[in-house]
Amino acid sequence: METPQERIDSNSNGSGTGTTVSVVPSNSRAEEYATSDNALETRGLHLWYGEAHALKGVDLGMPARRITALIGPSGCGKSTYLRCFNRMNDMIEGVRVEGRVTVEGIDIFSPDIDLESLRKRVGMVFQKSNPFPMSIRENVSYGPRMTGVHGRGRLDDLVEKSLRQADLWEEVRDRLDNSALDLSGGQQQRLCIARALANEPDILLLDEPASALDPISTAKIEETLLQLKQNYTIVIVTHNLQQAARIADLTAFLMLGELVEVDDTTTMFTNPKQNITEEYITGRFG
Amino acid sequence: MRGSDAATPAMDGTRRGLPSGIAGVWTTALATLAVLAMLAALLWIVAVNAFGWFWPARVTELNLADGSTRIGIVVAREERPVENGEERAVKHRIQLKTGNRELTGADFSWVDESEIASRSTPGDLVRVVRTEYGDAFGRITAAVAADGHSLDATSEAEIGEFLEQGDQWRRERKRLEKEREHLRRPLSELEERLDMAERSARAETPDGLARRAELEAAVERTANQLSQQLDALQVEIDDLGRLTREARLVLSSGAEAIEMPLGNVLEVRWPNRPGFARRAAQAVREGVLFLFTEPREANTEGGIFPALFGTVLLVLLMSVAVVPLGVVTAVYMTEYARPGILLRLANQAVNNLAGVPSIVFGMFGLAFFVYEVGGAVDTAFFADRLPTPTFGTGGLLWASLTLAIMTVPVVVVATREGLMAVPQSWRDGSLALGATRWQTLKRIILPASMPGILTGLILAVSRAAGEVAPLMLTGAVKLAPSLPVDGVPPFLHLQRKFMHLGFHIYDVSMQSPNVEAAKPMAFATTLVLLALVVLLNLTAIIVRRRLRRAYRGQVV
Numbered sequence: 001m002e003t004p005q006e007r008i009d010s011n012s013n014g015s016g017t018g019t020t021v022s023v024v025p026s027n028s029r030a031e032e033y034a035t036s037d038n039a040l041e042t043r044g045l046h047l048w049y050g051e052a053h054a055l056k057g058v059d060l061g062m063p064a065r066r067i068t069a070l071i072g073p074s075g076c077g078k079s080t081y082l083r084c085f086n087r088m089n090d091m092i093e094g095v096r097v098e099g100r101v102t103v104e105g106i107d108i109f110s111p112d113i114d115l116e117s118l119r120k121r122v123g124m125v126f127q128k129s130n131p132f133p134m135s136i137r138e139n140v141s142y143g144p145r146m147t148g149v150h151g152r153g154r155l156d157d158l159v160e161k162s163l164r165q166a167d168l169w170e171e172v173r174d175r176l177d178n179s180a181l182d183l184s185g186g187q188q189q190r191l192c193i194a195r196a197l198a199n200e201p202d203i204l205l206l207d208e209p210a211s212a213l214d215p216i217s218t219a220k221i222e223e224t225l226l227q228l229k230q231n232y233t234i235v236i237v238t239h240n241l242q243q244a245a246r247i248a249d250l251t252a253f254l255m256l257g258e259l260v261e262v263d264d265t266t267t268m269f270t271n272p273k274q275n276i277t278e279e280y281i282t283g284r285f286g
Numbered sequence: 287m288r289g290s291d292a293a294t295p296a297m298d299g300t301r302r303g304l305p306s307g308i309a310g311v312w313t314t315a316l317a318t319l320a321v322l323a324m325l326a327a328l329l330w331i332v333a334v335n336a337f338g339w340f341w342p343a344r345v346t347e348l349n350l351a352d353g354s355t356r357i358g359i360v361v362a363r364e365e366r367p368v369e370n371g372e373e374r375a376v377k378h379r380i381q382l383k384t385g386n387r388e389l390t391g392a393d394f395s396w397v398d399e400s401e402i403a404s405r406s407t408p409g410d411l412v413r414v415v416r417t418e419y420g421d422a423f424g425r426i427t428a429a430v431a432a433d434g435h436s437l438d439a440t441s442e443a444e445i446g447e448f449l450e451q452g453d454q455w456r457r458e459r460k461r462l463e464k465e466r467e468h469l470r471r472p473l474s475e476l477e478e479r480l481d482m483a484e485r486s487a488r489a490e491t492p493d494g495l496a497r498r499a500e501l502e503a504a505v506e507r508t509a510n511q512l513s514q515q516l517d518a519l520q521v522e523i524d525d526l527g528r529l530t531r532e533a534r535l536v537l538s539s540g541a542e543a544i545e546m547p548l549g550n551v552l553e554v555r556w557p558n559r560p561g562f563a564r565r566a567a568q569a570v571r572e573g574v575l576f577l578f579t580e581p582r583e584a585n586t587e588g589g590i591f592p593a594l595f596g597t598v599l600l601v602l603l604m605s606v607a608v609v610p611l612g613v614v615t616a617v618y619m620t621e622y623a624r625p626g627i628l629l630r631l632a633n634q635a636v637n638n639l640a641g642v643p644s645i646v647f648g649m650f651g652l653a654f655f656v657y658e659v660g661g662a663v664d665t666a667f668f669a670d671r672l673p674t675p676t677f678g679t680g681g682l683l684w685a686s687l688t689l690a691i692m693t694v695p696v697v698v699v700a701t702r703e704g705l706m707a708v709p710q711s712w713r714d715g716s717l718a719l720g721a722t723r724w725q726t727l728k729r730i731i732l733p734a735s736m737p738g739i740l741t742g743l744i745l746a747v748s749r750a751a752g753e754v755a756p757l758m759l760t761g762a763v764k765l766a767p768s769l770p771v772d773g774v775p776p777f778l779h780l781q782r783k784f785m786h787l788g789f790h791i792y793d794v795s796m797q798s799p800n801v802e803a804a805k806p807m808a809f810a811t812t813l814v815l816l817a818l819v820v821l822l823n824l825t826a827i828i829v830r831r832r833l834r835r836a837y838r839g840q841v842v
Contacts, residue, residue, distance in 0.1 A: 086718060093625070120720035130711035132730060133837045143719035146729070179836070192715070199720060 038102075039064040039203055039233035040085055045099035047080060047089065047257075054080050056257040057099070062250065064202075067225060067234040069248035069265070071241060073285065077257040078237040079127075082205050085235070086122040087115060104202065120147050123196030127208040129188035131180035131195075136172050139180045139191060143199040158198050166194035167224045186217025193224065204228065206236040210243065222247050241281060245269050253277050332816065335809035340572045342557040342565050345411040345423055348382070348397060349404045355540035356397060357411060357423045358384035366398075383803070385413075385421040389542055393420055393803045407558045410440055414537060415553040416546060420587060420803060424539030426554070432533040445554055452530060452548040459526045466519045473508045480505055485673075576810060585764065585793055586800045590811055592766055596682075596784035597751060597818060599770055603686035603780075604693065604750050605743060611690065612697025612746075613732075613739055619698070620705040621727060640695035648756030651688030656680055656760060676781050680761030682770045683780035688760045689753060693746035700745060704738015705731060734837060740830040744823050751819045754788035762789040764797070787815040 038061035047055035055077050062068040070078040080089065085103060089095045101108050108118055120143065131139050140162050141155045149155060159176070163169040168190045172183070180191055189209055196204060206225070210218040218240075225234055225247055238244050244251050245265060252262040253274075261268070261277045272278045279285060348356045362381040367374065378399045387393055414422040429437040429448055438444045480501040488494040530549030537544045555568065579589035615636075623629045660678040668676040677683070708731050716726040732739075754762070763783040770782045795801065795808035 088714065088718060091714075091717070116720045116722055119718055124718040126711060126714060126718075128711055130709070130715040132712055132715065133734060142716070142721070142729075146716075146719060146721035146725050181837075195715075195719065 037061075037063055039104055040235065041100075041102045042081075042084065043100040043102075045081070045084065045101060046097070047077075047084065048094075048096045049092065050094040054257050055084075058254070058257075058259045060252055060259055060262060062233065062235055064233045065229060065231065066249040067229050067236060067247050068250045068252065069244035070235065070237045070252050070254060071239075071244050071280075072254035072260075073280065074239075076254045078254055079207050081254065082207055082235060082237050083124075085203070085205055086119045086124055088124065090115075116147060120199045121201050122203045122205060123199055123201035124205045125189070125192050125196055125207065125209045127211055129185065129192050129212075131183070131188050131191050133179065133181060135177045136180045136183070136191065137176040140195050140198050143195060147199065158200075162194040162198040163191075165197050165224075165228060166190045167220060167227075168194055184217075186213050186220060189213060189217070189221060190224065193221070197228075201232070203233045203235070206234065208237050208239060211239060218243070241269075253280065255280075329816075332809055332812050335806055336813035337569075339806035339810055340569045340576070342413075342555060342568045342572070344407045344558050345413055346382070347406050347408060347411060348402050349406075350397070351401050351403050356382055356384060356395065357539045358382040358395070359413075359423070361394070383421075383423075384539075385423045386539055386542070386544060387419040389539075389544065393800060409556065409559045411556075411558050412537070413555045413557055414535070414546070414551060415555070415587075417550045417552060417582060420583065420800070422537055422539070422544055422546070424537040424544065426535060427538045427543065428536040430532075430534050430536075432529045432548075442556060442559075448533070448535075448548070449551060449554060452533065452551060455526050455530050456549065459523060459530075462519055462523050462526070466516065466523070469512060469515055469519065473505065473512055476501060476505045476508055577814065581765070584799050585790070586798050586804045586807070590787065590790060590807075590814065592769060593785040593787045593790040593811070594814060594818070595769055595771075596762075596766070597787045597815070600682065600686050600689070600757075600784065600786060601747055601751050601822065603682065604689040605747060607687055607690035608693050608697050608746050609739065609743055612694045612742060613701050615694070616698045616701035616705060617727065617732075620702050621723075621731070636695045636698050640699070642692075643755075644692055644753055645755040645759075647688055647692040648759035650691070651684055651756055651760040652680070655684040655687055660684060679781075680759065680763075680783060681781040682761060682784045685757050685760040685762065685784070688756050689750040692753070692756060693750050696745040696749065697739070697742035700742030701735065701739050704735030704741070707738065708734045736833050737830045737837075740826050740833070744826040744830075747822050747826070748819055751822060752788055752815060754786070754792060757786050757789055762786040764789075764793050787811055787818065791815065 041061040042058050045055055045058045046053070058077075058081060070081065072078050083089045084097065084101050085108070087108060089097065097109065103118065103122060106113070132142060134142070137156075137159055140159045141149075144155060144158055149158070160169060160173075163172065168187060171187060172191075180188065183191060189212075193204075193206075193209070210221050213221070222243065225236070228234060229249075236244075236248065248265045250262065251265045251268040253260045253268070253272075255276065261272060261274045263273070268277070269281060272281060343359045343361075345357060346360055350356065359382065360380050361383050363378055364381070366377050366379050368377050379396050380399060382395050382397055383393055384390065384395050385393055410425050412424065412426055414424075416422060426439040426445065429439050429445060431437060431448070437448055480498065483489060483494065483498050483501055486494065489498065527549070531547045533548035535546050535548065535551055535554075537546070557565075557568075576589045577594060578591050580591055581593075582588035619629060619632060619636075623632070656679060660675065660681075663677040664675055712730050712734065713726055716730045717723070721729070761783050763785060766783050766785045768779075768782065770779050770784050771777060772779070791808050791811045794804045794811060798804040
């Protein structure tokens with residue numbers, strides 16, 4: 001792994017600012033790389049589940065207002081890695097973390113971090129949609145209500161805004177007070193996205209959000225994510241390589257708890273540096 | 287591991303070791319049938335005996351060969367082998383409930399069928415329900431009003447009016463007595479304080495003597511103040527008493543005549559007069575009276591209201607205590623405690639607690655709640671009443687707490703199952719949205735495990751409602767002088783002794799001075815207890831079903 005530091009220009013989408021992406025190979029020293037551009041970053045991140053070494057020193061930065069896709073075979077640690085950014089691994093018995101994880105420059109493992117504010121800022125959507133057994137309205141307003149937003153009017157505005165952002169508003173506007181469990185699978189997942197957005201986060205983590213959905217629902221979600229990219233930093237774990245190719249600006253390939261390669265998506269899928277990446281992308285394993 | 291994807295049991299292991307083929311099917315099916323048959327028999331026996339008691343039985347008049355007459359209700363018929371020299375014959379005899387206990391000293395008598403010349407059920411035979419000596423059977427030969435004029439003894443309407451008058455007098459008298467008690471209350475309180483002062487350890491000290499003298503003076507003063515009003519009330523009460531004694535009913539049963547003052551007559555029934563609707567109405571009335579009146583004559587007559595009331599209140603108090611205790615325990619064990627040897631031990635302890643015999647809990651309740659806690663409460667708050675215990679003796683509070691301790695394991699176990707059935711994804715979802723663990727517990731986990739909690743409550747109520755053994759040690763009594771709830775502040779008297787359906791069944795069927803007469807009452811009480819448990823369960827089940835519908839079957 002002697003890949004040198006690279007600077008990749010990804011001006012192709014023409015958004016202008018902040019287009020320089022640091023790609024950090026796993027053996028480099030942290031202080032050599034500017035971190036200010038990256039919304040999310042890990043340095044030497046190790047994670048153990050008891051004895052099992054799940055993440056083995058991952059150094060990776062993810063730029064703001066871009067979609068980063070994490071790909072890799074099952075069990076490579078993608079989801080574990082993702083769950084480091086809102087510290088959802090904390091709840092699992094026997095988990096030990098080493099290394100540095102920063103969200104917008106703040107070390108989230110420092111002792112004075114407030115877990116609830118962190119999770120408010122870093123929204124998460126899970127693989128299996130998990131609407132609560134409440135009405136659609138209550139689902140969407142759950143986060144704000146729990147983190148101190150009050151007032152019916154303010155909450156209703158948030159609900160509408162979030163549902164519109166998740167492209168669900170038109171479908172549910174007349175039945176906001178019906179149970180969320182009556183929605184279809186795709187709608188439920190978009191509801192979960194809306195629910196995460198209602199907290200007005202800066203970052204959205206998605207853990208295989210479309211893996212259980214039909215192609216039409218998947219397309220809708222992808223469309224939603226592309227829209228959201230303008231305002232949110234998005235990290236998506238996916239098994240679906242086409243999906244990564246379709247929506248991601250940057251793709252990172254993980255294997256056996258290590259970051260193998262990260263590059264802008266086009267390069268990654270057309271001209272990967274590592275053989276093993278190529279083998280994975282072309283479907284020879286995984 | 288917890289959550290939605292609980293593993294399905296291995297299919298191969300489930301049928302191993304059972305008899306196979308037709309024989310196996312038949313054996314198991316027959317066993318099932320036997321169980322169902324026994325359940326049906328249980329319900330049938332209880333229901334038949336209970337309803338048979340409510341349904342008005344005909345009063346039979348037997349003319350015997352020797353010319354005498356017996357009047358009563360036929361309750362049983364049995365074979366009696368008779369050896370007559372070489373010949374063996376089977377004879378029958380019938381058991382008659384003749385009532386009129388003041389004449390014969392017994393409610394029942396046996397008559398050989400061979401001695402019966404004729405039997406009939408004439409329409410003018412009556413059953414009289416009285417406040418003493420049990421029922422009376424016979425013919426009304428005279429009804430004399432308080433002013434001395436006679437009424438038409440055969441007219442149901444006239445007798446009805448007559449009884450209505452008696453009822454009114456009784457109610458009026460009760461009201462006056464209550465008024466007297468109310469009027470006397472300041473005096474009673476002073477007397478009680480004087481009594482305490484005399485019994486206190488400092489009674490003979492100069493201080494104590496002064497206090498006693500002061501109280502004695504106060505008692506006298508108050509008595510003087512109240513005497514005029516009290517005397518006036520007493521006159522009214524005595525007048526009513528005289529009226530209810532002077533108005534009377536005369537009954538003839540065979541050769542004997544019974545005279546009873548109107549004050550003792552509760553109801554007169556003509557069970558032989560035709561009309562199904564009439565009899566049905568009578569049965570319903572009988573049932574309602576049974577449920578809502580107080581027992582009379584050492585629980586052999588009258589209703590079971592205090593026992594019903596006591597049972598319901600006991601179960602309610604138990605529920606109020608057991609749900610928070612059980613749920614909090616289950617939440618800690620499921621949500622917070624680290625898995626490990628301690629948690630396993632705690633789990634095991636809870637499970638084993640469910641198997642401890644209930645009388646052991648009774649002993650615990652007696653030793654801990656009644657003697658220790660109750661004794662401490664008395665010393666701290668009711669010291670002036672000692673040595674008479676207030677809370678330091680069995681009572682409603684201690685009985686319900688004992689039952690709560692007894693049933694807490696089932697609530698813990700059921701709640702834990704409910705909590706573990708809440709999908710992990712809901713917890714993750716809530717936490718990922720910035721909710722604290724406490725918020726997640728309150729807003730997501732507890733609401734979603736309500737069905738489990740209710741299941742626990744249902745099991746607890748079922749067990750507690752029918753439990754008798756611990757109650758006998760912690761406050762259930764044969765006859766409580768007053769209900770635990772009344773109009774005197776603080777309205778709910780948790781220290782009072784109470785009556786309980788289960789204990790009442792035992793008392794009526796085993797401890798009654800008149801077991802034979804009280805037997806149907808024991809069955810009726812059993813039916814009420816059964817119905818009460820079913821009703822309580824049904825309520826909880828309906829609530830649970832509503833909740834489950836809200837979760838669309840996502841939670842077990």
